[in-house]
Amino acid sequence: MEFTKGHGTGNDFVILPDPDGALDLSPDLVAAICDRRRGIGADGVLRVVRAARHPEGVALAGEAEWFMDYWNSDGSFAEMCGNGARVFVRYLLETGSAAPSGAALPVATRAGVVRARVEGEGVAVEMRHPRLYDTSTATLGHLTLAGTAVDVGNPHLVCPLPAGLELTALDLTRPPEVDTAVFPAGVNVEFTAPGEPVDGTDRHVRMRVYERGSAETLSCGTGACAVAAVALRDAHRDTGVVAVDVPGGRLTVTVTGDSCWLSGPATLVATGHLTRPALSRP
Numbered sequence: 001m002e003f004t005k006g007h008g009t010g011n012d013f014v015i016l017p018d019p020d021g022a023l024d025l026s027p028d029l030v031a032a033i034c035d036r037r038r039g040i041g042a043d044g045v046l047r048v049v050r051a052a053r054h055p056e057g058v059a060l061a062g063e064a065e066w067f068m069d070y071w072n073s074d075g076s077f078a079e080m081c082g083n084g085a086r087v088f089v090r091y092l093l094e095t096g097s098a099a100p101s102g103a104a105l106p107v108a109t110r111a112g113v114v115r116a117r118v119e120g121e122g123v124a125v126e127m128r129h130p131r132l133y134d135t136s137t138a139t140l141g142h143l144t145l146a147g148t149a150v151d152v153g154n155p156h157l158v159c160p161l162p163a164g165l166e167l168t169a170l171d172l173t174r175p176p177e178v179d180t181a182v183f184p185a186g187v188n189v190e191f192t193a194p195g196e197p198v199d200g201t202d203r204h205v206r207m208r209v210y211e212r213g214s215a216e217t218l219s220c221g222t223g224a225c226a227v228a229a230v231a232l233r234d235a236h237r238d239t240g241v242v243a244v245d246v247p248g249g250r251l252t253v254t255v256t257g258d259s260c261w262l263s264g265p266a267t268l269v270a271t272g273h274l275t276r277p278a279l280s281r282p
C-alpha cells in the first residue's frame, strides 16, 4: 500500500491513494497506521477516493471529482477536517490528480463540498460557515470552563481561559469531561487566550485543542474556524480576519457574511510503502 505523509501546521496525516475505493480500510488498520511507535504515526488518515466510488461521496460526484475520506487516529470517522482538506488539496495538485487552475478546486467531504485555492506555500479552504448554537462546559481536573458550542460541519466547544490562567498550564493528557447530552457524538474542545495584535487582522487568538478521536493535536482547522467565530461574536462583529495561533503555527480565518476561509501552510513530507504485517499490533 503506497502512502504519503503530510501536515498542516503540525496536524499530520497519512494519505492513502485509493481512487477506485478498493482498499479494505478498517478502524483497526487506521489506528495501527496512526500509532506513533508501531505504525507511521499521524493524527488521522486521508483516503483519496473518487467521489463516484465512495458510498458517501457518490451524491456529490457531480460537483467534485475527489472525496476526502477522513478518519481520526483512533479509527473513528469525522464529518470534516479543515487541515486535512488543505493537505488533501496539496496532495491532489502535487500528484497531478487535479490540475492547477485559477478556479477554486471542489473537494467532497462528509460535511458537503468545500472549495480550495492555492495561496503561495499555503492552501485556503472555504469551510462551512460556523454556527454558534449552545453553551456548555468542559472540565479538566478541578477546572470547569464555560464555552460556546459551534458547528463547523463537526462539533466544537470553544472555552476561553479566565485572565491569569495560561494555555501552557492546562493538562491535556486526558480528555476534558463534557456534557454528553449537548454533544452526543463527542466534541472537539478548544481552549483559548487572547494574543497581541497582528497586522492585517481584526483579532488574534491563541489556542490549544483536544480533538475527538485524536487527543491533543498541534492544530485543528475546523477548531480555528470555531475559535474565530467566537472571537468575532465577543467583539460584536459578524465579519473579520482572525489570526489563530496553534502550537504548530498560525492559521488565518476570514469570515464574511456568507463564507469562512481557512488558510495556512500545507506540506507533504514523505512517501513510502506500507506493509500490513508490519502494522500488526499485540
Ligand SMILES: N[C@@H](CCC[C@H](N)C(=O)O)C(=O)O
Binding pocket: 011, 072, 077, 078, 079, 080, 081, 082, 083, 084, 154, 155, 188, 211, 212, 213, 214, 217, 219, 220, 221, 222, 223
Ligand atoms: N484536525 C481536524 C479535525 C479532525 C476531526 C475531529 N477530530 C473530529 O472528530 O471532529 C481539522 O483540522 O479540522
